[in-house]
Amino acid sequence: MAPYASDDTTTAGEEPSAGRRRAARYVVPVTVMGVAAATIGLVPALADSGDPDLPKITAAQLIEKIAKSDVEQLSGTVKITTDLGLPDLGGLESSLASGAMEQGEGGSSADPSARLTELASGTHTLRVAADGPDRQKVSILEDAAEYSLIHDGKDVWGYDSKANEVYHGTVDEAAGNREHQPPATPEDFAEEALKSVDDTTSVTVDGTAQVAGRDAYKLVVKPRQSGSTVGAISIAVDHETGMPLKFTLTPSSGGSAVVDVGFTKVDFGRPAASTFDFTPPKGAKVTEDGELDHGREHPGKPEPERTPKSEEDLAKGLDGLKVLGEGWNSIATFDTGGEGLPTGEAGGDLGGFLGSLGDRVKGDFGTGTVFSTRLVNALITEDGTAYVGAVTKDALVKAANEGK
Incomplete structure (x- = not known):
């Protein structure tokens, strides 16, 4: 990423199942937009605890600090709130999801490609942990239950504690499926946002903040062009490590942020190795990735009749x-x-x-x-x-x- 010269600089159907499938095609524009937006956006600030007195820094230097951040070990709690303003479908989305599960052979409530889309709406609390590129864990906390996605070496596990169902795949199987690698921390969202920085963008440093008990700088990214629905993106950057701690995207129409993602607790020490250990609980239904449809046809299954909008x-x-x-x-x-x-x-x-x-x-x-x-x-x-x-x-x- 090229350096900045100043604080405001730019750089370079019928049967019930058939009916559900047909209806699903038409709901796609609404649902997919929501998921796409969640991949773009970020947060209104979690409560700050004063403005720490930190050394002055330019936008160029802060961008460089983010780029050089090499945090590979951490654990913490992340709160994510998404408010895309999607219309209320009156339970249609849940009905379609249930229909898809009924149709799928070997379907599993622990399948990451289905579960992680939950983050596209509402408020969720996540526990996250990482120990280098080969060990990560994300848990979506629910009332008296949780869903966990664990990457440990070659294995990828998903576990739905409420249904007692387990998904198992390998890194090779999951490599082509981005749903297995969801944006779950402010850093993930910040990386996506900073890809948009070019000569149509204003980038400034807007003071300091304290996030999850840590001192941070506030980087603000705004479009220079009219016509965009993006108002501003604010990224709180850890003073010590350069890692984004919070990410906020507010729309040009005003009001609350579209997405709110930020650490409420964070520790940059190495998580215990046991954090990433997983053995399917007794009695759990275990589904291998190869047994799932993922939109592919099952071997030996007759090819369905295609509609013009297949x-x-x-x-x-x-x-x-x-x-x-x-x-x-x-x-x-x-x-x-x-x-x-x-x-x-x-x-x-x-x-x-x-x-x-x-x-x-x-x-x-x-x-x-x-x-x-x-x-x-x-x-x-x-x-x-x-x-x-x-x-x-x-x-x-x-x-x-x-x-x-």
């Missing part, structure tokens, strides 16, 4: 993904592989439901529907073209018009 078609469309604009106003566009969503009277009951979740828009491109969160918005046109970005509705309509 998963294969969608994948082909994503292969042709293009990015319009630059910096914070970047918009991803791709062909969803079929006609637009069935909104309005022509779509029947489902169309009316989907229409209530989005805003109908018109332009030179024709008509479409914009699905919005407080951070990420998506426009899907009548011909099935999607425009997605952390930009306003007007910016999406403009991009679609220019695309014609």
Whole structure:
């Protein structure tokens, strides 16, 4: 990452199961936007305990300090709150998830690819621990239960204590599945955010704070461009280690932060080796990664009938993904592989439901529907073209018009 010159600088269906599958396709724009937004964003501050008196530092020096941070051992507690402003689906999401579990062969409530999406909404408390690149553990604490994901050498374990179910895979099996490596700490979110720093960005140091009992500098990242839904990102950086302790993303529309992630307790000592030990409890159902669907067809299972908007078609469309604009106003566009969503009277009951979740828009491109969160918005046109970005509705309509 290039250095900064100052404190404000920039750098370079039918059967019930079939119906659920079909409905799931149309809920994807809403659900996926939420997960994507969680990968981008961060937090309103946890309560600070005064402003410590630390040596002056420039934005360039603080960025460099983050880049040089080599913390590999830690344990602590992280609180994460996500407020994307997603519409209330009245339990539809839970119903779809249950339906997917019923359809899957060898499905498991301990499967990380399903469980970790919970972090995309609401407030959660996590216990985290790390001992180098080969040992990490993240536990989502629940009422009288918890879900843990443990990486110990070659093994990856997931354990749902409430259901007494276990997932087991290996690093090789999990390597291509990013859900096994979720952003769980302020450092993870900060890395993603700092990738967006370029000449469309303002970066400053905005004083100091105390987080989890540690003195920290506050780095503030803001878009210079208009049209972005991002207001500002604030990263509290540990004075001693250079590791981000808290990350806050607030939207340009104002109000509470979109996501709040920060340590409430942290210890940079080496965790006990037993922290990463795991043996399936007696009576637990153990499911191997190879037994799970993960969106793949089961060997020997008849190929299902494909609709025009099948998963294969969608994948082909994503292969042709293009990015319009630059910096914070970047918009991803791709062909969803079929006609637009069935909104309005022509779509029947489902169309009316989907229409209530989005805003109908018109332009030179024709008509479409914009699905919005407080951070990420998506426009899907009548011909099935999607425009997605952390930009306003007007910016999406403009991009679609220019695309014609």
